[in-house]
Amino acid sequence: MALDRKIAYINLTTGDIEVKPIPMEVRKKFLGGRGLDAYLLYNHTEKGCDPLGPDNALIISGGILCATLASATARTHVMAKSPLTGLLGSCNMGGFFAPEMAWAGFHHLVIKGKAEKPCYIYINNGEIEIRDAANIWGKTVTDTQWAIHDELNDKEVKSLVIGPAGENLVAYANVMTGVKNAGGRTGMGAVMGSKNLKAVSCRGTMDVKITHPMEALEYNKKFIEQITGAKVNQTQGTLGTPFIWGATNSWGGVRTENFRYNQLEYADDIEPERIDEIATETMGPYHMAGCFGCQVHCRAQYKIPSGKYKGKYDEGPEYTSQGAFGAEVGCRSAETVLAGNHLVDQFGMDNLETGSMIAWAMECFEEGLITKEQTDGIDLSFGNDEAVLEMIERICYRKGWLGDVLAKGGIPASKNVGKDSFDYLIQVKGMANLHSDERGTPALALNIATSSRGSDHLRSRPAIDLYHLPEKVLRKIYSTPVPYDGPLSSEHTEYVGKPWQVFWQENCYMAVDSLGICKYHTTFLGATLPNFENWPKVLYLNTGIEMTPEEIWEVARRNNMIERLFNLREGATRNDPEKGDVLNHRYHDEPCKRGAIDVIGKYIVKDKFDAMVDEFYEHKGLDKNGIPKKSTLKELGLENEPSHLV
Amino acid sequence: MAREENQLTGAESLQKTRTFGKVRCHNPSCMERIVPEQGADHAKCATCGMEFRIFWINPKLPRIRGPVWDVNRKIAQDRFKEVTEAKLKAAEKKGGK
Numbered sequence: 034m035a036l037d038r039k040i041a042y043i044n045l046t047t048g049d050i051e052v053k054p055i056p057m058e059v060r061k062k063f064l065g066g067r068g069l070d071a072y073l074l075y076n077h078t079e080k081g082c083d084p085l086g087p088d089n090a091l092i093i094s095g096g097i098l099c100a101t102l103a104s105a106t107a108r109t110h111v112m113a114k115s116p117l118t119g120l121l122g123s124c125n126m127g128g129f130f131a132p133e134m135a136w137a138g139f140h141h142l143v144i145k146g147k148a149e150k151p152c153y154i155y156i157n158n159g160e161i162e163i164r165d166a167a168n169i170w171g172k173t174v175t176d177t178q179w180a181i182h183d184e185l186n187d188k189e190v191k192s193l194v195i196g197p198a199g200e201n202l203v204a205y206a207n208v209m210t211g212v213k214n215a216g217g218r219t220g221m222g223a224v225m226g227s228k229n230l231k232a233v234s235c236r237g238t239m240d241v242k243i244t245h246p247m248e249a250l251e252y253n254k255k256f257i258e259q260i261t262g263a264k265v266n267q268t269q270g271t272l273g274t275p276f277i278w279g280a281t282n283s284w285g286g287v288r289t290e291n292f293r294y295n296q297l298e299y300a301d302d303i304e305p306e307r308i309d310e311i312a313t314e315t316m317g318p319y320h321m322a323g324c325f326g327c328q329v330h331c332r333a334q335y336k337i338p339s340g341k342y343k344g345k346y347d348e349g350p351e352y353t354s355q356g357a358f359g360a361e362v363g364c365r366s367a368e369t370v371l372a373g374n375h376l377v378d379q380f381g382m383d384n385l386e387t388g389s390m391i392a393w394a395m396e397c398f399e400e401g402l403i404t405k406e407q408t409d410g411i412d413l414s415f416g417n418d419e420a421v422l423e424m425i426e427r428i429c430y431r432k433g434w435l436g437d438v439l440a441k442g443g444i445p446a447s448k449n450v451g452k453d454s455f456d457y458l459i460q461v462k463g464m465a466n467l468h469s470d471e472r473g474t475p476a477l478a479l480n481i482a483t484s485s486r487g488s489d490h491l492r493s494r495p496a497i498d499l500y501h502l503p504e505k506v507l508r509k510i511y512s513t514p515v516p517y518d519g520p521l522s523s524e525h526t527e528y529v530g531k532p533w534q535v536f537w538q539e540n541c542y543m544a545v546d547s548l549g550i551c552k553y554h555t556t557f558l559g560a561t562l563p564n565f566e567n568w569p570k571v572l573y574l575n576t577g578i579e580m581t582p583e584e585i586w587e588v589a590r591r592n593n594m595i596e597r598l599f600n601l602r603e604g605a606t607r608n609d610p611e612k613g614d615v616l617n618h619r620y621h622d623e624p625c626k627r628g629a630i631d632v633i634g635k636y637i638v639k640d641k642f643d644a645m646v647d648e649f650y651e652h653k654g655l656d657k658n659g660i661p662k663k664s665t666l667k668e669l670g671l672e673n674e675p676s677h678l679v
Numbered sequence: 680m681a682r683e684e685n686q687l688t689g690a691e692s693l694q695k696t697r698t699f700g701k702v703r704c705h706n707p708s709c710m711e712r713i714v715p716e717q718g719a720d721h722a723k724c725a726t727c728g729m730e731f732r733i734f735w736i737n738p739k740l741p742r743i744r745g746p747v748w749d750v751n752r753k754i755a756q757d758r759f760k761e762v763t764e765a766k767l768k769a770a771e772k773k774g775g776k
């Protein structure tokens with residue numbers, strides 16, 4: 034059955050490997066995926082451990098539903114202490130890796146230590162081997178995977194790899210699988226690199242036994258109808274995730290030229306429709322691909338149409354690349370967005386962090402905080418397409434003073450640049466904001482400020498807040514599975530009711546991340562997509578575990594609290610500008626200048642923002658300083674952590 | 680199980696209320712529904728005056744591609760001027776700069 038998948042503890046220093054079952058008590062308490070990873074991280078690392086040292090635990094997992102008959106359960110999650118933030122590190126990606134790992138017998142790997150020389154881990158139907166990676170060290174993301182195929186003489190092997198950025202310990206290096214499935218944010222690729230671990234490769238043919246297979250298939254049909262029937266998924270299946278950027282830029286919610294503006298005007302060439310035209314021209318009409326078990330197919334395949342990288346194949350770009358190599362750096366060229374996307378995919382580097390670091394350096398350059406001498410003569414003005422592509426490469430290989438400084442991540446870089454450069458750094462907890470500008474949307478501002486891995490739209494963003502849904506619709510969503518009769522507002526420039534929405538979404542996203550389901554299959558971008566009420570049946574039919582929607586909600590709350598406990602243990606405090614639940618002062622001081630009429634002049638009112646944080650803490654069961662109350666920990670069964678159940 | 684067979688979940692029941700052939704104005708406090716003519720590539724919000732370029736995902740599903748830049752840019756610039764002047768006046772009243 035799905036639940037007989039195990040945890041492997043692998044020590045790269047000693048070569049010791051230990052395999053253990055996952056007790057049912059642990060499953061019911063944390064489910065799997067990101068939630069159980071958080072528990073494992075809290076239990077298998079010590080306070081203050083060096084993120085790039087052998088004592089950091091690198092945890093790789095699939096959700097509890099991974100490789101079952103449930104839809105879109107391809108997600109792979111990776112967690113460790115982050116070298117970018119010094120707090121919780123976490124990334125989540127689609128593709129085909131986690132199901133292969135489940136078929137090979139495992140749902141979780143806990144990797145500690147450091148190999149003496151480059152290595153990779155090969156898992157084949159329950160057997161784990163640490164192999165020499167001397168011949169693949171230095172290779173790009175895709176070349177690494179093809180080299181492993183050749184070495185093992187098996188093209189069905191799925192690998193989770195790092196590129197040169199991970200080897201060079203770029204603080205925001207990714208873990209990657211396939212061409213563009215990126216475990217981005219928080220530098221999990223650097224943690225792999227620090228362990229001399231180039232890849233984890235899996236091949237599995239061990240059946241995952243489904244508890245009620247026919248009923249599970251039948252119920253999944255209903256699920257598929259619900260998912261493919263959603264307008265948002267029909268749009269994604271046509272334009273991919275770039276449609277999100279297009280819509281956001283249209284009303285003025287895209288941060289532009291670092292944070293000077295909130296809209297990139299005349300951006301027609303990087304709009305999703307234009308990118309779709311390029312994909313059609315270069316790959317034909319059927320260029321949309323999907324992950325394991327997904328019907329949405331949001332991943333475009335394309336070739337770069339012109340310029341230095343003409344003809345190079347890649348996938349995506351995700352909406353984040355339009356932000357990173359478009360608006361943030363003031364560029365309006367599809368070629369730059371597609372080439373930038375290709376470079377970070379091949380180097381294994383986070384597109385959001387890379388684009389943000391370059392955008393920050395550009396503003397510092399234009400403000401005279403970075404000199405032309407420090408850029409080795411590169412004109413780092415906004416809109417310089419060539420400079421953007423050059424800087425991506427320089428960061429990956431830590432070339433020149435600035436390339437090396439930017440590779441360290443925002444806060445260390447601002448200390449190197451000095452003066453008031455920190456003021457220009459658009460970050461939370463040391464992680465750069467994504468491409469969106471939340472000055473007109475208080476709920477989204479609260480989301481990024483309080484996310485467990487730093488500024489992050491995938492932890493608690495109530496994106497449906499932007500749809501102006503009637504209050505009765507909002508209430509239908511946000512008062513299930515636990516009752517809520519407090520205020521809710523359809524107006525997304527308002528502050529009322531938003532803390533509850535953020536709290537609800539935080540639990541919703543933790544639930545899907547622990548189940549192993551893609552966020553595009555839940556209440557993220559579409560109000561009509563499955564959530565707590567739908568999951569118990571999927572869970573039961575596939576795994577036999579009986580849980581109510583309320584119980585899944587409680588698991589999600591517990592898992593989120595473990596992440597908070599980790600951050601508190603590592604020094605996070607509410608008002609710390611580097612590690613706290615706070616926004617850059619520009620959110621409060623600089624009003625929006627562009628976009629739709631009613632976005633103009635908007636900014637986040639500090640007092641109201643602080644009141645939202647207070648209320649959000651109350652919903653979570655935290656005190657005014659963001660520390661969990663004893664009663665909350667008891668209620669969630671976390672009063673004795675670390676409890677070392679596994 | 681928590682829910683009886685044939686009883687709809689919240690998400691399923693909301694699915695039945697969806698509308699097709701319309702888009703919402705991108706102006707946050709307007710958000711009026713705009714019904715573009717079938718196949719049209721432009722539409723104007725009758726309520727707030729913003730103009731948008733339209734793309735059709737399928738014949739029933741239009742989406743806003745983006746603003747008509749020149750039109751909406753002018754609206755935005757006028758509005759920003761208004762907001763800035765109002766802020767200055769308010770500051771003057773309080774005796775500040």
